Amino acid sequence: MTEQTHFVEIRHAQKSFGALEVLKDISLNVERGQIVGIIGSSGSGKSTLLRAINDLDPLTGGEIWLDGVQVNKTLPHRQYEKHINEMRQNVGMVFQHFNLFPHMTARENVTMAPKLLKGLSQADVDKLAEEQLDKVGMLERIDYYPSQLSGGQKQRVAIARALAMKPKLMLFDEATSALDPELVEEVNLVMKKLAEEHMTMIIVTHEMDFAASVCDRVLFMDKGVVVEEGPPSVLFKNPTQDRTREFLRKHIEGAS
Amino acid sequence: MDIDLMLKVYPFFLEAAWVTIVLSVLTAILGLICGTLGAAARLSRFALLRFLGAAYVSVFRGTPALIQLFILYFGGPQIGIQLDAFEAGVIGLGINAGAYMTETIRGAIIAIDKGQREAARTLGLSSWQATYKVILPQSARLMVRPLGVNLNMLIKATALVAAIAVVELTYTAQRYIGSTYKPFEMFLLAGILYMIIIYVTGRGVAWLDRKVQIN
Numbered sequence: 215m216t217e218q219t220h221f222v223e224i225r226h227a228q229k230s231f232g233a234l235e236v237l238k239d240i241s242l243n244v245e246r247g248q249i250v251g252i253i254g255s256s257g258s259g260k261s262t263l264l265r266a267i268n269d270l271d272p273l274t275g276g277e278i279w280l281d282g283v284q285v286n287k288t289l290p291h292r293q294y295e296k297h298i299n300e301m302r303q304n305v306g307m308v309f310q311h312f313n314l315f316p317h318m319t320a321r322e323n324v325t326m327a328p329k330l331l332k333g334l335s336q337a338d339v340d341k342l343a344e345e346q347l348d349k350v351g352m353l354e355r356i357d358y359y360p361s362q363l364s365g366g367q368k369q370r371v372a373i374a375r376a377l378a379m380k381p382k383l384m385l386f387d388e389a390t391s392a393l394d395p396e397l398v399e400e401v402n403l404v405m406k407k408l409a410e411e412h413m414t415m416i417i418v419t420h421e422m423d424f425a426a427s428v429c430d431r432v433l434f435m436d437k438g439v440v441v442e443e444g445p446p447s448v449l450f451k452n453p454t455q456d457r458t459r460e461f462l463r464k465h466i467e468g469a470s
Numbered sequence: 471m472d473i474d475l476m477l478k479v480y481p482f483f484l485e486a487a488w489v490t491i492v493l494s495v496l497t498a499i500l501g502l503i504c505g506t507l508g509a510a511a512r513l514s515r516f517a518l519l520r521f522l523g524a525a526y527v528s529v530f531r532g533t534p535a536l537i538q539l540f541i542l543y544f545g546g547p548q549i550g551i552q553l554d555a556f557e558a559g560v561i562g563l564g565i566n567a568g569a570y571m572t573e574t575i576r577g578a579i580i581a582i583d584k585g586q587r588e589a590a591r592t593l594g595l596s597s598w599q600a601t602y603k604v605i606l607p608q609s610a611r612l613m614v615r616p617l618g619v620n621l622n623m624l625i626k627a628t629a630l631v632a633a634i635a636v637v638e639l640t641y642t643a644q645r646y647i648g649s650t651y652k653p654f655e656m657f658l659l660a661g662i663l664y665m666i667i668i669y670v671t672g673r674g675v676a677w678l679d680r681k682v683q684i685n
Contacts, residue, residue: 268592295596303594313589317607326603327593372589379593 221246221281221414222267222383228275229262229438236262237273238438244383247412251419251429251446255461258435260418264385267416268305269298280304281382303331306376310388312368314360320347320371321356324378331379346374350404366397373404384408386417390424422465426450434458476655479646486642487663493556493638494625494667497563501624502617504568509575523572530569536630538562543634559631567624574620578612579605611682618675625668639663 220243229237236259244250252260265271267278269285278285285301287294315323324346325339334342347353350370360368369389376384386405390398402424408415409428419425425432426446433443434453442455453459511523530538542551543558553561582605590600632641643660647653 270588270592299591299594299596302592305592307589307592309585309589311583311585313583313585315586315589315604315608317611327590327595330599330603331594375589375593 220244220279221248222416223279224263224267224276225279226276227263227266227273227278229259229266229271230274236438237266239276240438240440242433242440244414244416246414248431249409249413249415249417249429251417251425251432252435253419253422253425253432253461253465254435257437259438260435261387263435264387264416264418267383267385268302268307270307303379304382306373306379306381306384308369308373308376308384308386308389310391312360312365312372312392314368314372314375316360319357319359320352320363320374323360323371324375327375328378342378346378347371349377349407350374351400364397365393366400369393369401370404373401373408377408382414384413384415386415386419388418388420391420420465422450422462434461436461471658472652472655475650475652476659479650479656480659482646483639483642483659483663486637486639487667489636489638490625490628490664491667493559493563493628493631493636494621496560497567497624497628498621500560500564501567501571501620504565505571505575505620508568508572509579512572512576513579527569527572530566531573535563535566535627536633538566539630539634555631555634555636558634559628559636563624563627563631566627567620570620570623571617574616575609575613577616578609581612582608614675614679614682618672618679621671621675622668625671626664629664 222242222244224240224242227237227240227242228235240259240263242250242263252264254260262271266273267280267285269278273286280301281304283301285298287297289297315326318326321340321343324343325334328334328342329339343356344353347356350373352367352370352374355363355367355371360371363371373389389405390401393401398421402421405415405417405424406428417425417429429446431443432446432449434441434449434455434457436457442449442453442458449458450462453462508523508526511519512527514520514523539558539562542562543553543555546553546558586604586608587600590604591597595603628638629640631638632644635641637645639660643656647656650656
């Protein structure tokens with residue numbers, strides 16, 4: 215089968231690091247505008263799955279499709295690089311450790327890629343920076359360097375940087391895990407705002423409350439497989455699998 | 471100590487010091503070129519280039535610079551390489567310094583957190599764009615000090631070309647010993663001039679290092 219009917223389609227994803235199999239035949243569809251949460255303990259493969267979607271961690275088997283185009287298709291190196299660079303412009307990614315460019319101000323972090331890849335004029339680029347940083351509430355820090363910002367502020371700039379490429383899909387890889395507890399909310403609020411704008415998002419998270427409040431669907435992963443999935447109201451309240459119950463029990467106890 | 475004699479020969483030593491400086495500058499330029507190419511080879515995605523880069527470093531760091539100079543200058547004509555002493559000095563020392571700089575530059579590149587490259591690539595930048603927009607500007611800051619150390623070593627290594635009769639500081643000192651029989655004064659004078667050159671260079675490196683740091 216090659217015809218693609220879903221916005222994001224993961225077919226039989228398989229990933230091994232040597233003898234270690236971290237993803238075992240995972241299939242998953244995400245529709246346009248959907249918000250999917252992925253939960254699971256560390257080592258469950260959830261980050262690897264997320265990173266496979268934009269080919270940061272290429273799969274060893276299976277296919278990833280995005281909006282009618284196969285992401286991980288077989289091409290000669292040069293063509294593949296060109297294909298993947300174009301594909302990645304449509305997929306924003308937010309990292310646990312922000313990965314802001316320390317030698318650039320917030321403005322430069324946001325505008326570097328659009329300027330370089332889309333050839334925007336200086337005026338357009340300035341407008342874009344102001345727009346995107348305003349959206350995450352960071353306009354007044356536009357000319358600050360990352361070292362002058364708090365963790366929450368850095369992550370908001372990182373989100374603005376991803377949004378500046380006008381992506382069709384946003385991937386969040388534990389975006390709030392590295393933050394002090396009091397800084398989590400400001401980042402969550404930005405993500406909620408995106409959810410209200412119907413941005414398609416795949417969110418790897420440790421925060422059950424947040425997943426419950428924004429996600430349309432939540433997947434629980436363990437040992438490289440999706441154990442259970444469903445709307446948060448069902449998955450969090452009435453999980454059918456023992457492993458899910460066990461994880462949630464530990465997590466909710468641990469959190470409170 | 472014969473201060474009068476030192477003052478008398480001083481102008482000739484100053485002239486020789488210029489040769490040492492020119493030699494150092496040319497060697498440093500060639501070294502940087504070789505070091506950049508070497509680092510690029512060592513970090514290449516092609517195994518053959520990585521091997522050649524590693525071989526370059528181990529051969530030129532694994533043998534005395536003096537032997538390398540002798541092979542080039544005395545052995546060169548046998549295999550069709552005719553160089554005058556100054557050219558052989560620049561090329562020999564430059565390639566040698568490049569081996570050390572290869573490791574300095576490579577180290578400064580791999581020291582950058584891999585999340586930086588990932589963030590650049592996820593925005594759609596090509597590997598090369600990520601390198602020159604994101605990695606190199608950060609690596610450059612890490613490179614200045616260790617390259618300064620390489621430069622310090624390189625300036626001192628130029629003394630070796632006295633052995634192939636390039637008329638620089640060390641050779642000039644030896645030559646004046648022949649006519650004055652005052653090795654203490656002559657070598658001391660050469661040493662003082664080396665120290666001035668290295669001190670000034672060191673200040674320059676420290677200035678550049680402050681200049682490139684972020685905040």
